[in-house]
Amino acid sequence: MSMLIKHIVRFLFFILIQVFVLNQVELGFGVQLMVYPLFIFLLPVELSIFPLLALSFLLGISIDSMSNTYGLHTSALLTFAYARPFIFKLFAPRDGYDTLLRPNIFEMGRKWFFKTFGLLLVIHHFWFFLLEMFKLNELLFVLQKVAISIPASFLVCILLQYLFVTKSSDK
């Protein structure tokens, strides 16, 4: 039960921080900070794909409706959620995932987190910017935006975990 409340609070927190803080931060050079995929990433590993997709649709549409992006975030987040099980399987530990461990940077280790979350974030960002431009002749600009937005988003995601995840996990 407490898990459920924790995830609901986290859901609201990610909407608020994305819409009211990170969407307003403009670093220039096309850098765009997007941390809401972290919410989908932090959900339990054994959660099936259907609630995962439903939750990412809900989260995406809430963020879209508050930032005038009309389904752009939703589409990218759905792709992220769809790819999550595949990537998790790809980088699974030798004897499978321990159901007691949560998929965050502390319990699964730094190396694992960098690989899985990094790859998923690349998929998410690439999908997002490609759809936003929707022009193949601006592919270079898309790649530039992806290449500089990913490190920035990744750093904020790590920071968020150090700030909030530790406290909730050591109970």
Place this chain on the structure above:
Amino acid sequence: MRNFLTFIRRFRVLLFFALLQGFALSIYFTFVHFPRAQYLTTASIVSGSILEVRNDLTKHFNLSENNTNLQKENIALMDRLPFSFVQVNNGLVKIEDTTYQQQYEYIPATLINSTHDKRNNYFTLNIGSKQGVVRGMGVFSGKGVVGVIHNSSDHYSVVKSCLTESINVDVMIEKTGQFGLLKWNGKDARRGTMWGVSNDVELKKWAAVVTRGGGGIFPRGIPVGKIEKATEIEGKPLWDITLKFSENYTSLQRVYVVKNILLEEQKKLESLTLNEHGL
């Protein structure tokens, strides 16, 4: 039938994903091109009122700059009031005349949400159709053109800003009258491009570019920017003109929505002419 069911069972994840993805993509493409409803935009009452609370908290960040701008605007207006003029012709009687009729009305508004680094940027205003805002009206500030109303709900409206790809405002070079369309390349919030000026025209650097007032959306002569750079496009007899916007969209707060009283008349006349030619 059984095969069909096994097919569905086998690909149920992919089908569910495709369903949701299709929904998201269809909203994205319909909203960008033909906005019908405002439920999923910041014009909806829920998002609108949340953004208004946030704006109440953050609007003071640019307060001094905005105040200076308002003051400058006031001075410019005061210069045009009767008390700033010296009476030259004594002894003439002033009578009310009907030579001038008002064509444009302006509705003041405040920007409560905006982005500047996306490919297409939309701004949210705190007024809506209750205050007479409808799709297609122009929006400008004291310093320059801001955009065109994209859709509106009862109390809020969303502006398609000059920082979108296909804003296509009718603009012209003030001195020479060459006209073209305003576009934005998605890279720099301080610079836009002007499209459609033939390259046999000589351009002056820092020549002012203003609205042309062709579509009845903006009055003629609202500043847009200044010509910063012009390069020739290969294979086309056109200039690629880079403009420096006169308005800084990143700190914009107070804007005016243009209401064209004579728009209906203009549209009626134009459609009449088109009908005559069977178009």
